Each structure stands twice: as C-alpha cells, then as structure tokens.
Amino acid sequence: MAETERLKVHMVQGENRVQAVVRGQIEVPEAKPDVEKILSKEAKAKVRDVSIVPNKVIVNGTLTLQVTYVAFKPEQSVNFFHDNVNFTTSLDVTGAGPGDDYDVEFTVEDVSLTPSSRNPRKFDVAAVLSVFVKVTDVDELEVLTETPAGNKALETQDITVEHLIGEKETKQVIVSDRFDMPEEKPDAERILNTEARVVITDKRVIANKVIVEGEVRLQVLYVAMEPEQSVHDLHHTIKFSEFVEVPEAEAGMNVQAYAEVESADVGLIVDPALFADVIIKLTVFVTETRTLRDVPTELEDEEGYERIRLKVEQEIGSGETQVVLRETTEVPESKPDVTKVLETRVDSTEVTETNILSGKVLIRGTVDVEVVYVGECPDQAVHALHQRLNFRTFVVVEGAKHGMNVKVKVEPEYVNVDQVNTDLHTEVVLRVTATVWEMSQPYVYTPAAVPTVTPSPCPPTEYTVRAGDTLSSIAAANRVTVQMILDINPDITNPDVISVGQVIKIPCPAMG
Template identity: 75%
Template sequence: MAGTERLKVNLVQGENRVQTVVKGQIEVPEAKPDVEKILSKTADAKVRNVSVVPNKVIVEGTLSIQVTYVAFKPDQSVHSFDDDLNFTTYVDVPGAEPGDDYFVQFTVEDVSLTTSRRNPRKFDVAAVLSTFAKITQVDEMEILTETPAGNVALETADLTVEHLIGDKETKQIIVSDVFEVPEEKPEVEKILKVKAEAVITDKRLVANKVIVDGEVRLQILYVAFEPRQSVHDLHHTIRFSAFVEVPDAQPGMNVHVLAEVEAADVEPVIDPALRADVIIKLTVFVSETRTLHDVPTLLKNEEGYTKRKLKVDREIGAGDTQVVLRESIAVPESKPDIMKVLDAIVDHAEITDTKILKGKVIIRGYVNVEIVYVSTEPDQAVHALHQQLNFRTFVIVEDAKPDMDVDVTVEPEFVSADQVGVDVHTEVVLSVSATVTEMIQQDVYVPEEVVPTVTPTETPCPPIDYVVRAGDTLGKIAAAHRVTVPMILELNPQITNPDVIEVGQVIKIPCPAMG
C-alpha cells in the first residue's frame, strides 16, 4: 500500500477585503472648552464582536478618535478629547459557515471631521476603513505521500504545512490590580469610560503547556474630585502571566496566542487608589512545521483516491528591528513653559503603510506621545502636551516577495521626555516585528474510504406476555408458540414446578427467533 501521512491543518475556506464607511457624531466633553482650531486627529478601529453566518462575516467594531485642538478662550490653551463610534459592517466570504474560525482586521484609511451646523461642540465624522476577513476550518486528513505501486505520478510537489497539535485551546483569566492615581492627577470622583487592550509580550512552550506573558493597557477617562469637576484621563499598565494546557505540545513547536479583552471594570477604592478587574480570553494554537517531499499532485490512475484542494496559510518568515526616535519641539505658544517634566507616555502607535519588496518589508507609521509637566506659572499647574513622531523602517525577511501578506506589530519599549531650554526633547524606542505569510493552494490525494460489507444479523424479538387459561399446560403453550418448555422456564424463574401453573397467571413467552 502506498505511504500516507495524517495531517491536521487549518484550511482557508475563503477571504475578502471590503471598504467600510463609518459615519457618526462625536462631542467635546462638558468639562472641556470650545474648539477654535483642530490641530490633529488620529483614529483607530477595534473589533468588538464577530458573527459568522453562511457565506458572510458580520463584524461589530469601535472607531476611537482622538482630537487635539486650540481652545476658544483668551489663553488659546491646547486641549484634547477622544470619543468612540460603534458600527457594524459585513464581508462576503463564500464558504463561510457558523462555527468556523475567523481573523478580522481593520485599517483606517481616512477620517474627516466637520463642525456640526447645529452645535459647534459636535463634529460629524466620516471615516473610510479597510475591513479584511479570513475564514478557516480545522480539518484532519490522510495525505497520499507516495506514488501507489503500478500507478504513475504525472506531477509531484513538495508540501510544507503547519500540522496542528491537539485542538484549539481557550482559557479565561482575570487580571486585577490596585493602583494609585498619579500625583500630578486629581483624585477620581466618577469613572466615565475605560478602554483596555491586552498585548502578548512573550510566549513559550513547556511539555503539554503554553506559558503566556502579557500586559493589560488601561486608559481611564474620569471626572476629577475638585470644584470644577474637570475631565481627565490616566494610563496604567498591568502585567500578567498565565498558562494554557495543550496536550502533546513540546518545546520547539510553533505557538500562536490571541488575547481578547471580554470585560474591563475600574472603580475607586481607598482614596486615591483605583481597583481594576479585566477578564481576558486566551486562544492558543500549537503547530509543528512539516515538509513532505514529492507528494503526488496528479495521478495517471485516480481510482481509489479522491483529489482535494489544500488551501492553507504558510509562514514564509519573520523578522524584527528596533527604531529609535528622537525629536525636540518647542512648547506651543498656547501652553505655559515647562518647569519639570513629570511623565511621558506612548498613548497610541499606528502602522500607516506596509510594502513588501524582495527579502524586505518597508514599514511606515507614527506614535503619539503624551508629555505631562509642571508649568512655570505661579500656581505651578500641571499641563500636558501631545507630540506625534513619524517613523519609517524596514525588516529583513529573506524569502519575502511582493505578492505575499504581512502582519506588522509595533510595541513601545522605552519613552522619555526632558526639558532642553525652552524646548522638550522626546526619545522613543520601538520594537517593530513583521511576519510574512503566503496562502498556498495545492492538489493532494486522500484514499477513498472503504466501507466494509457487514452481514446483517437477526435481531431477536422481545418476549411477549401470555395469560394462562383453563386447561393450559407449559407443554401446550410451548407448542402453540413454537418454543420449548426449558426456554419458557428460563424467562420465568418464578415457576418452581413446571407442572403447576394457575389460571390468570402472566408468564413470558420467548419469540421463535430466539430458538
């Protein structure tokens, strides 16, 4: 018999990309001054929920917009606010079925703000998003790896796939922390909004287990406990470690981890502390790369085999690089001078463009840094200013080609800001990673299942109840039903004397098929 190998693979059922237009309205928070001029705006879209229906993927998302502006008041101070718009879109993916696995990604291509005619504190939003959806399904199959004896392979090919180990494993964890409000921020009276993002920072395999390290990044919008009840926001990061059991997983295999925030709650506890509880769902896939050589893809005689189209994603390679950004800017005229920098935070990082060349991925993007400082004003009030640093870099991936797909992640590793004269000097270190994949389609053969011939066996009929009549004996009853007296006695242990039965007594009679 020709050689075969059993593979468990994530088959691509289909994929598609569509443009989505999101329209809505955002409003300046009540505690913020009116807008005179918008200086900058950034937008980011996140997936909230995905539903797979036949041939279609329905996606619920949130568009988050941050606006930096000059206030309409005498000192023309610079302020910022952010707001969210929820939306629903869909992507047609032929072959999609409920229960399939999915991958959905948004890319914000353009966003515009127009002052509302009825209310100058409101802005009409029009954003153009690129929505990508891919549907996959785990399938296990026996692949023909050798040409059957007496047959001829007209075509063969090498096949490299990711063989899945075990099943997709999921686990819910809760990440909690009690932390103090930073000294430069007023105390919290009321939480308005909480944004939470889970980021995987490290993953490693031990026997039958995946160890996951990550961070929960919180952004908290709140009303301050002060006479003006102004609106503030603060950032906090919670680190976590967890494990997910995956039977048969071993060090050296490939592991993919997805982290999804299912719920996030922050509330004031002992002043000035806050307590955060975040529920995260971890989804883990473990695989090993297998390469099969000279796999028959076209047989001269296909009898006994079924041809199947193997459509899978194959990782071509991955690479990473560090980017160091340094930039000095003058404090905006509308802001007071800096006496002391208190903190610097990367509050947003965005990839704006990727391009694959031969053996290389070109990446463009930007990071937004929030700088919190004590001003030189008499009351030494705390202020904040925002700075956008653009970057362009590349990552080496040796076998990358222009027609392949790439997934890029950017993570801030270090950020600092210092006062240099009347300017502020910012330095940011980014870790940029790129993973290049290619969807391959290849014909393979699987042996047809041989259904064994099963000889039907007679199923005995159940016993029947018989009511003894006058003049009956066990011998007469047995003869009338074509069975024997011992067979009746076997079913009726209550009959201790075969010569004594009573009128009206109920006895069980076996059917002839049992004889």
C-alpha cells in the same frame, strides 16, 4: 496500499476586504469646556464581536476617537476628550460557516468631524474603514504521500504544513491590580470610562503547556476631585503571566497566541488609590512544522482517490529589531512655552510602507507622541501637544522573498521628553516585529470514502422438531440463543415445552 499521513491543519475557507463608512455622533463631556478649534483627531477601530453565518461574516466594532482642541474660553487652553461610535459591517466570505476561526483587521483611512447644527458640543462623525476578514477552520485529513503501486504520478511536490497538536485551547483569566494615582494627576472623584487592550509580549511552549506573558494597558477617563470638576485621563499597565494547558505540546513546537479583553473595571478605593479587574480570554494553537517530500499532486489514474486543494498559510519566518528615535523640536507658536513636563506617552504608531527583499523586510512608519505640560503663563494652565516622529528600519527574516505577505507589529518600549531651554527633546524606543508568510494551495489526494454496504437481513429458516430435541440443543446446533428463537416464535410460551413434528423458525446465526 500506498502510504498516507494524517494531518490536522488550519484550512483557509476564504477571505475578503471591503470599505465601510462609519457614521455617528460624539459629544464633549460635561466637565470639559466648549470647543473653539479642533487641533487634531485620532481614530482607532477595534472588534467587539464577530458572528459567522453561512458564507457571511458580521463584524461589530467600536471606533474610538481622541480629539485635541483649543477651548472656547479666555485663556485658550488646550483640552482633549475621547468618545466611541459603535458600528456593524458584513463581508461575503464564500465557505465561511458557524464555528470557524477568524481574523479581523481594521485600517482607518479617513475621519472627519462636523459640528452639529443643533448642539455645538456634539460632532457628527464620518469615517472610512478598510475591513479585512480571513476565515479558517481546522480540517483533519489523510494525505497520500507516495504514488500507489501500478499508478503513475504526473506531478509531485514537497509540501510544508503546520500540523495542529491537539485542539485549539482557550482559557479565561482575571488580571487584577491596585495602584496609586500618578503624582502629576489630581485625585479622582468618579470614573467615567475605561478602555483596555492587551498585548502579548512573549509566548513559549513547555511540556503540555503554553506560557503566555503580556500587558494589559488601561486608559481611564475620570472626574477630578477639585472645585472645577475637570476631566482627566491616566494610563496604567498591568503585566501578567499565565499558562494554557495543551496536551501533547512539547518544547520547540510553534505557537500562536491571541488575547481578547472581555471586560475591564476600574474603581476607587481609599488612600486614594484605584483597583483594576480585567477579564481576558487567551486562545492558543500549538503546531508542528511537517514537510512531506515528493507528494503526488496529479495522478494518471485517480480511481479510489479524491483530489482536493490544500489551502493553508505557511509561515516563512519572523524577526525583530529595536529602533531608537531622538528628535529636538520647538514648541508650536500657538502653544505657551513649557514650565514642566507632566506626562508623555506614545499615542499611536502606524506602519506606512513595507517592502520585502531577499531575506529582509523594509519598514517605514510614524510614531505620535503626546506631551502634557504646565504652560509658562500666569494661570499655569495644563496644555498638551503632539509630535510625529518618522522611522525607517529593516528586519531580517530568513527565506523572505518579494511577493510574500508580511505582518508588522510596532510596540513602544520607552518614551521620554526632556525640556532643553525652550525646546523639547524626545526619545522613543520601539520594538518592531515582522512575520512573513505565504499562501500555499497545492493539490493533494485523499483516499476516496468507501460507501458503507449494509448487509441484507438473513431470512429465518424452518426446523421440524425431532425426538430428543430441546430448545437449547436446537439453538446450539444453529449458533443462536434460546432467546433469539423465542423472539421470532411468539407461539412458544414455555421454552421447556416443544413437541415432535412442531415447526419452529430459526433466526440468522449470531456470528453471521
């Protein structure tokens, strides 16, 4: 019998990309002034939930818009607000089925806001999204690893796969924190909205466990405890470290980890201070890289074997680098000069271009920084402005080649804005990670399923009782039990009473 190896792999069932148009309406919060002119708008999309039915993936998402605008009031102060639009889209994915794993990616390609004809505080939203879905499922199969004796391999290939250790493991965890209001922010009277996202910063495998470290990043919109009841927002980050049990996992194995926010609650407590309770779901896959040498991918005689396509993703490698951006800019003419910088944050990052060369990935992108400051004007109003910084870098990934696939993640590690005379000096530190992979679709052979043959029931035989026979001796001679004889001879009412010349039925022997 030719040798085989049992593999448990993530098989790609199918993938698809479609364009979706999202329409809805957003509204300026009650405590915010009317809009005279929109200065900027940023849109991000995230997954709420996904349903998979045969050959179709249904995605429910949320489009979050953040709008910066000039207020319709004498001092022309700059305000901002954010609101959400929920949407649903579906994609045809041949081979998808309930229970499969999925990966969904959104790209906001365009977004427009049009004032409502009925209410100037409402805006009609039209956004164009690119939606990508990939569906995978764990498949366990026996792969032929050598050419059977007497057969001939017309083609062989070295095949590298990620063998799944154990099962996909999930764990629900609660990340909690108690924190004070930032000094530059007014105290909160009422929480309006909380947005949370989770970022995994590190993951590693130890014996029978996966350690996952990350951050929960909160954005809280609230009504301030002040006479004008203005609306503010604040940002807070909660670090966490959790473990997920994975039997048979060992240090040095590969791990994929995903985190999903299931609920986020931020509330007020005394001092004044805030509490946050965030429930997240961690999902981990531990794999071991296995390379099978000279696997027959085409046999001269395929009898007894089934040829299937092994459609799997093969990670080539990953790498990371740090990017430091420094830029000094003037305050826009439409804005008052800066008296004091109150808050700075990276509002968004975007990768605009990737290019894989031999052993490295070239990356271009942008970083949007939001600056909240006290304006140099009589009323000392708080203003906001946005800066866009461009970056270009490369990440070394051994084995990367042109034509492979790459996923890039950009995470801000530090941001600071200083006032230099009337200008602003911005410094941003980014961590850029690139993972390169390619789709592998070799043919392999698995032993053909042998049909199960159900043996025909053995017909009972007849036996004529002789002198000295008992039911026990007859049963022993025919390798059956007394009860088996009684079961097919209902006329025998007393197992101790049988007569010479009586004909009884004998069932099939107990051992065949």
